[in-house]
Each structure stands twice: as structure tokens, then as C-alpha cells.
Amino acid sequence: MGDASIRVLIADDHAIVRQGLKAILADTEDLVVTGEAENGVRALQLIRDGGYDVVLMDVNMPDRNGIDTLKLVKKEFPKLPVLMLSMHPEEQYAIRALKAGAAGYLSKQSAPELLVTAIRQVAAGKKYVSATLAEQLAEAITEDDRPPHERLSDREYQTLCMIASGKTLTQIGEELNLSVKTVSVYRARLLEKMKLKNNAELTHYGLKHGLVE
Template sequence: MTEKATIRVFIADDHAIVREGLKQILADSRDIVVGGEAENGLDAIRLFPKSRCHVMLLDISMPDKNGIEVLKQIKKEYPDTQVLMLSMHREDQYAIRSLKAGAAGYLTKQAAPKELVVAIRQVAAGQKYVSAALAQTLASQVGEDHTTPVHDTLSDREYQTLTLIASGKTVSDIALELSLSVKTVSEYRARLLVKMKLKNSAELTHYAIRNHLVE
């Protein structure tokens, strides 16, 4: 894709006000148009193929399927799609996990509108986009002799459950937020405790805070 070609963008975010805000930002760019949108993960997977879009702006925290699950399925079925993760979570929480799953870039929702436009153009051109701070983090890891942190071995749902527990949410709260049954969330919590060799939610919370996985 050349720089002057029109970039069609698909927006997947469960907040209508966020989708509208993104559309207003992109409306000022002559080379970018919004070709579709979805309010949850399942709709994103269903509607994206019909949109003929080149780039997907994908939120991580959505009901039914979280953003990383959607990312993996989209990249499996449409490998040429460039997915830019757009999240309220800090980069050190989800960025590296997203990039490993196939994302072309990661941007927090606190980023300036100009940075969003630059990021879209960059990933549409087949390049990766990360902030200067994240680039420094990635560079510092090259050649490091370290063991993989336990939280990096968790599945996406397990990791999400960990961060939500550490944020003070109960199993019932998490079930409601993720559109899952209380039983399913309880199973994720049980698997977390076994994998991480911890005893209870308090220890999970302490681990998450110590490793900067939550604010």
C-alpha cells in the first residue's frame, strides 16, 4: 500500500462514545476512512470480513471475547490484516503479550490523536508501531538472561482474570464484566492459583502489584 492510498479502518470497541471519538479523529485524515465497526468480539470477527478493511483498531477489554482472542482469530483467518491494539491498559500490562499474538502495534487510549493517525499509517504500510517507551523496554530485553515470569505462561483469559482480581473485583464482578458464568471464572481462578503456586486472591493481588501488572 502506498502512502497516498486510502486506508480502510475497522473499529472494534464496546464503548459507543469511544468509537464515535475515533471516527471524528480519523475524519480529518484524507487518506483514512472508517469502513466498519463492532461493539464486541464476536461481532468483530463476523463483520470484519465484509468491511474490506486493511487495518483493525481493536480494544483489549471487550465482552464475550477479549481483544487478544479476537486478534489471534483474525490473524489466523486473515493473516494480511494489520491489527493495532488500542487499550486503556498501560503498555507494560498487555503490549508485549499483544505483539507476540500478532498485533502490528499497541497504543493506549491516552495517546494524542496525531499519534493514532501516525500509528495507523505505519501499520498499514506493513511496519510495526510501538511508543518510544515500549521500544526501550523491548530493546532492554534483548540478550537478557532471565527466566520467563510466571504470568507470561498464563492463557489470555487467565491473565485477564489475574489482573481483574488484583484490581479488587470479585468472581461475580468478573463474570459479569466478561459475560462468563461464575463457575467458569472460578475455574480460571483455581488454575491461576495452581500455575502460580499461590494460596488465595490476596497472594494473586500481591504478585500482580509487585510485578506492575495493575495500577
């Protein structure tokens, strides 16, 4: 075991899974399992004691689930790469895990060599995602290109549609049972969120997107 060994902590509540992961890593020269935890609390204790280069963590653990533990780990040890493992299909948890700071996400059904590749990759400071997941992430990013009006709150959206259909703030206030002041706050907020300057632009936007009856 040379200096170049990557020290791995395995956090999983199933002893059989931990054994399986250890068996896979036992065949590699550069990866060595130096700690095991059966739950999130224990994982955090071990991480605080130090000495790990990569953490392998199950998304579903008893006392505190993996995503919550991951957030705590990233708060205290922002540079420690955490690779999340899950029985679930990737689309269910992967994007949440990556948003919470995971360095990668791997389904437990993946081939053993993928696990080895993933650990080496995150230890080197890179992110690891499978080809399927990369595709889903690309789609998720494209979804962020949805039209601005879909990001408004219900009240802001109502106000938008009513202004676009030519109603005054007073009329809108009467219809929604709100004060004119409140309606103008919604108007200001939605103009800001949608990067529009005035009612004319707002009306044009409403007509363009078919929001005006």
C-alpha cells in the first residue's frame, strides 16, 4: 500500500453491500477501504476523525438519509468527494444528490469496473456521472429554459394575465380582493422576474405566449 493509495470510507447500512464493495476494491492496488459506517451519524464521526480521500455513501440509510448526511459532510468538508450509491434508478435521486454537492452518483446495479473508475475520477477532483445520467442532466438543464411566466407565483401569474388583457391595477384589486398597493407589488415582482419594463411589454409578452383570453 503505497502513498498513492486512495483511502475510501464506505457508508451503507447493509453489511452484505459493504462486503461486496470491499471485495471489488480489494482487487485494485490504488484503492483501499480504511473505514466502514452503518449509518449517517457514524459516517460523520469517522469523517471528522479524518483520513479519507473518498466517501462512498448509500442514498438510503436509516437514522439520517444519505442526502442529508451528504449536505452535512459538504458543509464541514467541502473538498471531500462523496460518491453516492443507490438501489434506485438514477433519475430519482441523482440530480438531487449532485445539487446537494455529491461528486458523483452510481446505481448499485452498475458493473464493478464502473465503481472503480468512479472512485478514481472523484478522487482526482472530477465529477462522475454515467452516460444515461449525463443525458438526463442535459435535459434538466434544457428544462430551465422554460418560459419566464412558468416561474411566477400563482398570484403573480394571475396579475400578469389580467394586466395583459388590459385591466387596470384597481380592477385587478377588486377582482382578486386585494388592495391596489398589493397588486402593484405583484406587478413590480413579475416585471423584475420576467425582465420586462412596463405594461406594454407585458401585454406584448402575454399575447405572444397566448396568455390573454
